[in-house]
Amino acid sequence: MHSNRYTLMYATAISVLTAIILAFFSESLKPAQQANVALDKQINILRSVRLVNADRKQVQEIFQRRVRKLVVNNKGEELAGLDPDAIVLKDEVNKPAAERRLPLYIYTGEDGRKYYIIPTYGVGLWGPIWGYIALEDDFNTVYGATFDHKGETPGLGAEIAEAEFQEQFRGKKIMSESNTFVSVRVVKPTEKTDFSEEHRVDGISGGTITSRGTDAMLKNCIEPYLAYFEKQKQSLPSSGK
Amino acid sequence: MAVETAPAPVVEKKKEPLFSKKNIRTLRDPLDDNNPITVQVLGICSALAVTVQVKPALIMALGVTFVTAFSNLIISLLRHTIPTRVRIIVQLIVIATLVTIVDQVLKAYMFDVSKKLSVFVGLIITNCIVMGRLEAFALANKPWPSFLDGIGNGLGYGLILVVVAVIRELFGSGTLLGYQVVPQWAYDMGYVNNGLMMLPPAALFIIGLYIWAQRSWNKKLVNVS
Numbered sequence: 001m002h003s004n005r006y007t008l009m010y011a012t013a014i015s016v017l018t019a020i021i022l023a024f025f026s027e028s029l030k031p032a033q034q035a036n037v038a039l040d041k042q043i044n045i046l047r048s049v050r051l052v053n054a055d056r057k058q059v060q061e062i063f064q065r066r067v068r069k070l071v072v073n074n075k076g077e078e079l080a081g082l083d084p085d086a087i088v089l090k091d092e093v094n095k096p097a098a099e100r101r102l103p104l105y106i107y108t109g110e111d112g113r114k115y116y117i118i119p120t121y122g123v124g125l126w127g128p129i130w131g132y133i134a135l136e137d138d139f140n141t142v143y144g145a146t147f148d149h150k151g152e153t154p155g156l157g158a159e160i161a162e163a164e165f166q167e168q169f170r171g172k173k174i175m176s177e178s179n180t181f182v183s184v185r186v187v188k189p190t191e192k193t194d195f196s197e198e199h200r201v202d203g204i205s206g207g208t209i210t211s212r213g214t215d216a217m218l219k220n221c222i223e224p225y226l227a228y229f230e231k232q233k234q235s236l237p238s239s240g241k
Numbered sequence: 242m243a244v245e246t247a248p249a250p251v252v253e254k255k256k257e258p259l260f261s262k263k264n265i266r267t268l269r270d271p272l273d274d275n276n277p278i279t280v281q282v283l284g285i286c287s288a289l290a291v292t293v294q295v296k297p298a299l300i301m302a303l304g305v306t307f308v309t310a311f312s313n314l315i316i317s318l319l320r321h322t323i324p325t326r327v328r329i330i331v332q333l334i335v336i337a338t339l340v341t342i343v344d345q346v347l348k349a350y351m352f353d354v355s356k357k358l359s360v361f362v363g364l365i366i367t368n369c370i371v372m373g374r375l376e377a378f379a380l381a382n383k384p385w386p387s388f389l390d391g392i393g394n395g396l397g398y399g400l401i402l403v404v405v406a407v408i409r410e411l412f413g414s415g416t417l418l419g420y421q422v423v424p425q426w427a428y429d430m431g432y433v434n435n436g437l438m439m440l441p442p443a444a445l446f447i448i449g450l451y452i453w454a455q456r457s458w459n460k461k462l463v464n465v466s
Contacts, residue, residue: 022342
C-alpha cells in the first residue's frame with residue numbers, strides 16, 4: 001500500500017502533467033479549429049441560398065466573389081467600418097432594438113439576382129440554436145433557410161437541422177398582404193391561426209420547445225431588418241412588386 | 242489483480258519476440274473469440290449511435306483504437322507506480338486526456354466528421370471497453386502486449402461498427418461512404434430505402450443477427466455467457 005503522501009504527490013503530478021499536455025494541444029490546434037468554424041459559417045450561409053458545396057476552396061472562393069457583407073441598424077442605415085463576422089449575435093439579440101447591430105450578407109446569384117441573408121440566433125431546449133434565412137429581392141419571399149443547434153435532442157428538436165424541416169421555408173412570405181410583418185411562423189399543423197398558409201411551416205412533433213424557439217428566433221431576428229429593406233425597396237423601384 | 246514482480250516498467254525484449262504466438266493471440270482474440278461488442282457486450286451505446294454511415298463509424302473506430310491502445314500502453318508503463326487507492330482516477334485522467342486530444346484533432350482537421358460524431362467522441366471516455374481493458378489487462382501485463390491488446394480491442398470494436406454501418410448505410414440511404422451504390426433504375430422500378438435502417442434500433446437488430454451468425458460459426462462461444 002502506498003503512503004498518503006505518495007498518493008497525493010502522484011495525483012498532483014499526473015494532473016499537472018496532463019494539464020500541460022492538453023494546454024499545448026489546445027493552443028497549437030486553435031488556429032485550424034477557428035478556420036474550420038469560420039468556414040462552416042460560410043458553408044451554412046451559402047446553403048441558405050441553396051448552394052450545397054463541401055469543397056473548402058470553392059466555398060471560400062464563391063464567398064469572396066459573390067457575397068457582400070455589411071452591418072445595418074434598425075433605422076435602415078448602413079454602419080460603416082464594422083466587420084459582420086466579428087459581431088457576436090448572442091450579445092446582439094437581447095439588446096434593445098435601437099442598439100442592435102445587424103449583420104447582413106448579400107449574395108449575388110449567377111443571374112445577377114440578389115439574395116439577402118439574415119443570420120439568426122435564439123434558444124432551443126438544451127442550448128442555443130441559430131441559422132440563416134435568405135430572402136429574395138422582393139424582401140418578402142423566403143428563398144431558403146438553414147438551421148443548426150448546439151445540443152437539441154436527436155430525432156426531436158435536432159430535426160431543425162434536417163433538410164425536411166428547412167425545405168418547408170422555401171417560398172414562404174414574411175410580410176402579409178397589407179405589408180405588415182408576420183414572419184414565418186413555426187406552428188403545429190392543426191393549430192388555428194389568424195395568418196395564412198404562406199406564413200406557416202409545420203413544427204416538429206416532440207420538439208415543441210425547439211419549434212417555439214425557432215419561431216421566436218425568426219421573429220426577433222428578421223424584424224429589425226425591415227427598415228433597411230424598406231429603404232432598399234424605395235431605392236430600387238424596379239425590383240418592387 | 243495479478244501482482245507482477247518485474248523490476249522496471251521498461252519494454253523488455255530479451256526472450257519474447259515482438260510478434261510471438263501469444264502476442265498475436267492478444268491482438269487477434271478481440272476480433273472474434275473475445276470481441277468487445279458481441280462477446281464482452283461492451284460499448285453498445287456508441288455502436289448504436291454512430292453507425293448510420295460508414296465514414297463516421299470508421300473515424301470512431303480509429304479514435305477508439307487510438308485511445309484503447311495508448312491508454313493501455315501508458316497505464317501498463319505506469320502500473321507499478323500507480324497508487325492502488327486512486328488507480329481508477331489515474332486511469333480516467335489518462336483516458337480523458339487521450340480522448341480530449343482526439344476530439345481537438347478531429348475539430349482541427351476533420352470538422353465535418355467531428356460534427357457528426359458530436360458528443361460520442363467525448364463519450365469514448367465512458368466507453369466501457371477502454372476502462373475494461375485497463376482494469377483487466379494493462380494493469381497486469383507488460384507494455385507491449387497491453388498495446389497490442391488495446392489495438393485488438395479497438396479493431397474488434399471497429400469491425401462491428403463498420404459491419405453494422407455498411408449494412409445500415411447501404412439499405413438506409415443506398416450509398417456507401419457517401420457514394421451512390423443502389424442504381425437509379427432500382428428506384429425507378431419502385432425500390433425504396435429502408436427508413437428503419439436510419440434509426441438506432443436497426444443497429445441493435447444487426448448486432449443481434451451478427452451475434453447469432455458468429456455463434457453459429459464459432460462453437461467456442463456457445464456456452465460462454
